[in-house]
Amino acid sequence: MNDRVAQWSGPARRLDAAERTNAEQPITPDRITLVWRQHVQALPTHEQHDAAALARELRGLRRWLIGSLAWRDLAHDAPLAEIEAAMTCFAALAIDALLPALVAETERRMGQPSDAEGQPVDLLVIGMGKLGAGELNVSSDIDLVLAIPANGGANADHDALEFHAHVADRLATLLRTEVSRDFVFRVDTRLRPFGDVGPRVITLDALEHYFMAHGRFWERCAWLKARVVNAPVRMSAQAFSAACQRLDEMRQAFVFRRYTDYTTIDGLRDLAARIGEQRRAAQLKSRATAAFGDADVKLGRGGIREIEFIAQGLAITHGGRNPWLRVPATRTLLTRLASAGRLEAEHAAFLDRAYVLLRRIEHAVQYVADQQTHAIPPDDAQRSELATMMGFETLAGFDEALSEIRSRVAQLFDLILPPPLAARSTQLGTRTGETPSRILTWLAAANRESETTQRKLEAVLSAFDNRFAQDETGNEAFTRAARLAQTIMKRRTYLDLLSAHPPVMDRVARLVQASPFAADYLTRHPILLDELIDPRIGSRGIDWAAFDAELDAQLAGELDTERHMNVLRDAHHAQVLRILALDLQGSTPVEAISDELSLLADRLLARAVDCAWRALKIDGPRPALAVLGYGRLGAKEMGYASDLDLVLISEDAPDDVERLTRWAQRLQSWLSLATTSGRLFEVDLRLRPDGAAGLLVTPRSAFERYHETSALWEKQALTRARFVTGDTALGAWFEDWRSRTLAAPRNPKEVGREVSAMRVRVLDGHPNKTPDFDLKHDPGGLVDMEFAVQAMVLAHASRHADLLDNVGTLALAGRLGAHGLVPPEMADAAREGYRTLRGLQHVLRLRGADVARMAPAEASGQRAAIRAFVAACGLAFPERR
Template identity: 35%
Template sequence: MLHPTLAQSAHKYWQQLQDKYSEHHWLAEYQDEIKQVCALSDFVADSLLRDIHIVQDLLVNGLVQQSEIDYTAMLQKRLTGVESEPQLLQALRYFRRHYMVHIAWRDLLNLQDISHSIKQVSILADALIVGAYNWLYAKQTAIYGVPQGEFGAQPMFIMGMGKLGGGELNFSSDIDLIFMYPEVGEIDNGRKTIEHQQFFIRLAQKLINALNQSTVDGQVFRVDMRLRPYGESGALVSHFAALEDYYQDQGRDWERYAMVKGRVLNPDNAYYKELQQILKPFVYRRYIDFGAIESLRKMKGLISQEVRRRGLVGNIKLGQGGIREIEFIVQSLQLIRGGRIADLQQQSLLITLDVLLQQQILPGEDVAQLRDCYLYLRKVEQCLQQFDDAQTQQLPDSELNQQRLAFVMGCENYAAFEQVLQHKMQQVTQQFRLLIGQENETQQQQWQELDDLWLLTLEQDEAREVLSEFVEAQDFNQFWPHFADFRQDMQTRPIGKRGRESLDKLMPIALHIALHWQAPSHTELLLRLFDVLKSISRRTAYLELLVENPGALTQLIRLCDASGWIAQQIARFPLLLDELLNPQSLYQPTPLDGYDAELRQYLLRVSPDDLELQMEVLRQFKLSQQLKIAAADVTGVLPVMKVSDHLTYLAEAIIKQTVSLAWEQMVQKHGLPQGASMQQRNFAVLGYGKLGGIELGYGSDLDLVFVHNCPGNEPTDGQKSIESRQFYIRLAQRIMHLFATKTASGELYEVDLRLRPSGNAGMLVCHIDGFKQYQRQEAWTWEHQALVRSRIIVAEPELAKQLQHIRCDVLSQPRDKTQLAQQVMDMREKMRNHLSKGNSEQFDLKQDSGGIADIEFIVQFMVLAHSATYPQLLNWPDNVRILSELVNQGLMDKETGEILTEAYLTYRNLGHHLALRNAPVLDNSGEYESIRQQVIAIWQACFNVS
């Protein structure tokens, strides 16, 4: 039942309708519905009084029951026969009123949800704007001719900004537009030439007039052009080159923020891709962009000042907890992360919320809360504007509109509505402060004590006093020269005003955390940290990342303390700083069986045609995953064998994806080789050494051998055909190119192909028959030793089966054990003489007697000597499992097997940690001498060395 105030309004409008349309007796049939809607909206009531056909179409023809309408087709039909601009203006206004009444009717009676409503308003706006543009473009080209360019007729692209761009336009909104066209030039129609710029300015002026001009029929939209380059002083329409120059040289942060919502309303054109290539790099940075937060905070501050200055109490858009704060939360996260996560490059706030949830950037509870609050506030806004088709976000002070609002929002009275609204806006404010809130003053005071150390030029005694509560006198003497050098270096670097401000904010915080850290050596820790800061000093976004995220800074200091290698990796590849934002995932490496799928997901974000970016993404994936493995290693989450497993499985996933990319590129260029298909490549990659033995370390290269099984040498079936076997040679070259090319993130892996048949003198890729013949007839004993630690990384099942058969066949050949032992010892001696870096005081864990290589050679000798009788030894390529099998088969006593296994794992674990400290694989502690002597004794027993 309607409130008395609403009932009075309903009666008034019903009486006016009856008086005006007394001959339309059918109105009485819809009396209750008409009275209810008219009670809720002066705009609807006035529209019905203007035109009985609107009422008839809605109720008699059933338009009100339709949730979606093809506005474009309906408008095109409406504009058929329109000959003049005055007729165009009238038709647009009639169409807009007709269908806005339809949307308002369904909204006010709660026949549709608000997300559908704002989408329909946006689709209607698109149809009106583009429909008017198409009509005017046709008329103007009939007079002046068509502006031509590289791809034919040039359009004037219309970019909708704000909620129009987001497809979430409110009911009575102005529209922010930017106009642009592809190329400068002239139209020569044989009578009088006109420049493209002049042509499009005239077109833009006519379009603005068609939409913006107030006539007796009202307005279509208020048009705001102030977001264009240079604002009101800029050209009304810009060509692409001018647009690119502006956004590259002068585009400001608030324009990036606005352009997140930018959407071209008429993109169906050959020139559109070029426009995207201009705008996308301006809006979205490839790195995580924490500089956006400070800019957004300043923008929000200006808006807050305006709210206070104008006394905007009760403003559901600009007020505290209003729509604008939700937009700030979402758009700031888009600016910060959108360059790395393409799915965030959305104009719609609601769709972006879904992506923030999917990407786990915001918790599900926060996303649900923001969505609920946003839709509630948008419903309130829609109601306020539908009362009288007025652009307002101000809560009403008249009793009539208060009762209208309470009724539509389903509240018993206005006070109950205010209570719900206040709760929603408080929830928004809490989330807003968490993301873009003011700086924590208490926290700032913690760093204040070290400000003087960084910002002032202190004498050594003054610095000693400042640091006295942090470091001992001896540590100060060691630390101070390095700090002074670093500070002097940073003062002379041209890092710009913004970079300088960020560095000055960061350093006291960083020093405070580092000097309180329980580190073996604060000097060593700070030297590593300084190296990282030097490497990012000209990349302000990363300085801002650390300022905005003390948690990330803490993780950086933790990792710098734990590992010089990690610190060096971060210094070389600052993009790794992004991984510090989520400590939970940082110390939880990808599951062993998850690297393939994770890498595929990484590459899905990249266009298949962008080879350069594909190579960069492969490298970024490797770096970020290696960092996670190392972080888990130094914190004890992963034992040594699991570290190697993860590093190996990571490399395998990258190898497989690299082969796939190379194959696709080769087939695209040359077609398929004889006997192959996209699924059946007849190509294999064998892994040797640490890769084959599932024992990769942090800096390991990849020992690879390429094999093909091409049945003939007919030409490939592409336009640029080549001989089929030549195809496989070029495929191998392409794979090597993908691995070796240095991008911003370095090379992918160093690849060693010297273990292929005939070594460096052999073919880059060999036929399986040649591989078999070489291994059986020509290979040296050391090559068969290498074959022990080989396995198939990439191959189709049938080819893999053949290669595995060759491996087992070759390794299980009967051998003269005495001759074999001598050959193995000779090779071991040769390696030790050439490669050992140890001396009387330092033990080379790998190459010295009693080290890793001795254990590996013992294992390889045993396999070659006994696999003819014990084929089970060929089941595994890694030393630990082979040692276990030697014990199982009775070829080695249990104690010997345990000694060698424990020694091998101990050496490898120490080797990993030395690598993480950027130290050579040498030990001078003497701690491992007992283990070493045990291995030497086993070596002597195995090879009968006295």
């Protein structure tokens, strides 16, 4: 290191030559622990358990640690993560070093504290802020809250609270005492309940009551970063761990809501105001900002606090639904928020870079005199030294880069707190002269709600009113949007979301206007409004790897059964909305949409199988179970409201019948039970051997025997069947068996007669008494094409193996033409007709139609092409009803 660095870093100057050489190696927690042991071993035996002597050695350890970190940091050898980990490790080490000695000293005067059952009671030292998050800087205070699991006795004159209050006082005194400019840590305990006027040590019961009765939003932000940082002294490891677990459950229940919490937006604004007050106070106190504007890199505009605030605010907003976001460290949060789609990846990457630079600047200015300062020096010469330490060639380059970074951070900070939608100030009942009638109609439904709710509802309705034209189409769209607003009125958090995020309002308006189905879907699942925060929604394909990672992270949490079920349901609804938004852009073909919906069903079905097994809590390995998909799922032609046609098979294991049956029953519940988040899928298991009278899970041999004599229509169902999830070996067996079964030689004419008879029965089962053409079931419709392709597979797969592939109706029809089984041009025309009808059916469903029907003349060409294809296949399907 050059002399200039040594001159700048005050603590580094106190290192001797050997220590400077050793500073070339990373400062790891293991290395800090090793050096500390050397300090303790060098003490006389009688001082190794003396709190004052240990505090003296800790001050010496800190002198070495800060000097080494300064030396490495300013030489650009130590990444920010190394400094944060080293300082956090040192804080925990210091507390753990002092506590046993302090407890022993206090026990000699006050007895040993115990709870009502006579078990020892230890102090829970709760690290807040940067200590809790593992982000301590080189001159940080440590913010502590002190608690005990429960009160109890110590001796006749003192209880456990008094005992540990004395220990806590002594701990804070020894940590903060300064001798010859050396100290261990400055300690701040004002984040405890009721601040300075609150008790120094609190029981967990009292802390929980405080959270419920008095906790404020800024405290939720503070407790996001809280964790116990000490080890047990007298309690058993198991009892201490249980106390920590209870505290963490209390903390999470306080910080995170069980839903996406947009009521935090008002809290975020209040917290922003508090930051502004702190900034102004710092400016008045420093008076050092004149030469460099807002010089405080922590509290100033675009500073460290605003980056932390962005991460914390988004984590608290979305962490209720996504446990993966319940982490305290700022940089980790930024990465996870980007992965979860709650923060644009570009913004997250920039904020991470800005955070690192600002923290390194903060460290550099603190190295000067080992003081807790965050202000860039106003003097040009001093600031030039700082610029050099940061690796800038010129002071002007440093000033310009820092100004640009802080300006962009401030812009992103303001995006989190956009101004609310303008609301009219007049009261309900006096607005008829200025409020559009279509708004007043819906406001009347809110006359029993609070004034705040009425005001927010009016703001949302007014925003919708401005987005929809005053004509028949616009009125219909407004009605759908107003119905959504009325639904979310009881959950004001969603009104807050729409009010605070105009881009979300824009996306809702576009969806509602484009599709009654989309409007109804949002109204039934208002939690999906959360997904519309992502500006990328509808503009790109689905990132299945990110979906899998986020879903698995949420399912890994310790949740009750209903919450686990809701994780699957919420994930399903959110992904359907993303597929729907992509669909409504109009550039994705209907078969690609079906592919995405089928992929989604496959993934959720696999998770449901695993969750259902775990929920049984059965010891031992799980038996082999394979889930087969039939129908739309099997053919990968899922629609937005498709049921799941499933068949479950197992290995031949008589001893596993009871477990398999319970597993199947639990799986059915996981898929179809209505919870607070709705249903996952409607499930039909009647295609299994012997239908509703058969076993829920069919052994492989029984399944095979049944199909040796099964009717042709059941073989026809196999053309749209596949292994979806479960035991892969069993799934491979099924795929091989399916191919062999479908490839069996058959008489084409006999196949034609039986499939034609089945087509008549299906048509009779779906009457259409209107003059309109039913795109799915009427002659010349989708079912005609599908049945014709299935019949040809059954008749000709013995000679054309590629017909066995489960690739869907369109692809198989193309292969029939390629093999000359139907004229190629006729196959192409029918494929185009089928694709068009599926697209029309899709559009009609998106427009809210329960049944896809239209004037016969509008689909005459497509019907004719499909009818010609049926005839070319030698099939006698009905030509009319």
